[in-house]
Amino acid sequence: xxxxxxxxxxxxxxxxxxxxxxxxxxxxxxxxxxxxxxxxxxxxxxxxxxxxxxxxxxxxxxxxxxxxxxxxxxxxxxxxxxxxxxxxxxxxxxxxxxxxxxxxxxxxxxxx
Amino acid sequence: xxxxxxxxxxxxxxxxxxxxxxxxxxxxxxxxxxxxxxxxxxxxxxxxxxxxxxxxxxxxxxxxxxxxxxxxxxxxxxxxxxxxxxxxxxxxxxxxxxxxxxxxxxxxxxxxxx
Numbered sequence: 747x748x749x750x751x752x753x754x755x756x757x758x759x760x761x762x763x764x765x766x767x768x769x770x771x772x773x774x775x776x777x778x779x780x781x782x783x784x785x786x787x788x789x790x791x792x793x794x795x796x797x798x799x800x801x802x803x804x805x806x807x808x809x810x811x812x813x814x815x816x817x818x819x820x821x822x823x824x825x826x827x828x829x830x831x832x833x834x835x836x837x838x839x840x841x842x843x844x845x846x847x848x849x850x851x852x853x854x855x856x857x858x
Numbered sequence: 859x860x861x862x863x864x865x866x867x868x869x870x871x872x873x874x875x876x877x878x879x880x881x882x883x884x885x886x887x888x889x890x891x892x893x894x895x896x897x898x899x900x901x902x903x904x905x906x907x908x909x910x911x912x913x914x915x916x917x918x919x920x921x922x923x924x925x926x927x928x929x930x931x932x933x934x935x936x937x938x939x940x941x942x943x944x945x946x947x948x949x950x951x952x953x954x955x956x957x958x959x960x961x962x963x964x965x966x967x968x969x970x971x972x
Contacts, residue, residue, distance in 0.1 A: 778958050789862075789948055790963040797958055835901070839959050844889035844952035845914045846961055848901040 748773040748840050750849035758855040759826060767821040767852045769836035774817045776838040781810050781821050784833045784851070793834075794821070826856045860884065862951050862964035870970045876937040879967045883930050883951030889913070890932040891961070892924060895946040904947075907932050936969075944971045 749772045759765060769779075778797045782790040794810040796803040796819070802811045809822040819836055833853045837846040863882040871877050883890050891914075892904040903916040907926035926932045930951075936943055946968050952961040 778960075780961060782963070787946065787966075787968065789864075789965040790950075792960070792962060795958065795960050837961075839961075842954060842957075842959065843908070843914055844891045844906050844950060844959060844961055845903055846891070846893075846950070847903065848893075850900045 748838060748847040750836060750838065750847055752834075752836060752849035752852050754852060755850060756853045756855075758857065760857050761826060761828060763826050763856075765823040765826055765854070767823070767834050767854070769819040769821070769849060771817045771819075771836075771838045771847075773838070773840055774814050776814060776840050777842070779810075779812055779819050779836060779838045780846070781808075781819075782835045782837065784835060786833075790835065823854075826854075828856050828858050830854060831856050862949060862962050864947075864949050864964035864967050866967060867965065868968045868970075870972060871939050872972055873939055873941060875939050876935065877939060877969060879934045879936075879947055879949075879969070881932045881934070881949030881951075881964060883932070883949075884953075884962055887951035887953045887962075888930055889952045889954075889959075890926055890930065891950045891952065892932070892934050893948045893950065894918070895948060895966075896944075901948070904934070939971045941971050943969065945969060 807824040833851040835851040891906040906914040924934045950961040
């Protein structure tokens with residue numbers, strides 16, 4: 747049974763800092779992993795998808811890494827901005843279905 | 859390409875009533891999954907439909923049910939509503955290609971049970 751843990755649960759930083767959000771999962775037999783962003787009361791926005799055969803994936807100021815064997819993924823946010831304030835969720839995909847298992851997320855606040 | 863559309867966005871119901879939520883997936887996506895999000899439990903998987911068949915089911919009581927139509931649109935039904943069913947219900951459509959499954963979420967339906 748896949749279990750996902752995200753650390754830290756909450757983070758408050760001044761604008762401009764570089765950040766690392768951590769995600770660990772118990773079942774390393776995954777096909778891919780997605781990072782999502784959620785603004786309060788809204789749906790999830792897909793940020794990055796990293797395939798199990800990849801080590802890294804980049805989009806703008808975001809970089810996700812994946813170490814499948816150890817069950818870890820990190821999301822690196824460079825030069826954080828107040829607009830980055832949101833909850834970030836990771837979701838490994840373990841089967842050939844659409845079922846995703848989520849952790850509790852990391853709630854990020856970037857102060858101007 | 860239109861995204862995932864959920865209707866209605868907000869809903870207020872009374873205990874004991876039933877409710878139906880709707881989800882229209884991205885065109886061409888055959889998989890639709892439903893999730894319940896509450897402050898205490900986080901995001902929990904309810905069920906997944908693929909080509910009109912339930913493919914996966916989470917650990918929820920039988921009051922929660924769903925279906926998928928031939929055009930891939932999906933509905934979720936909750937009968938005999940309880941206060942604890944108050945939550946944000948999210949729908950995701952996904953597609954699989956080259957061994958990769960990517961999910962896209964709608965904006966959710968906020969259900970309040972009073």
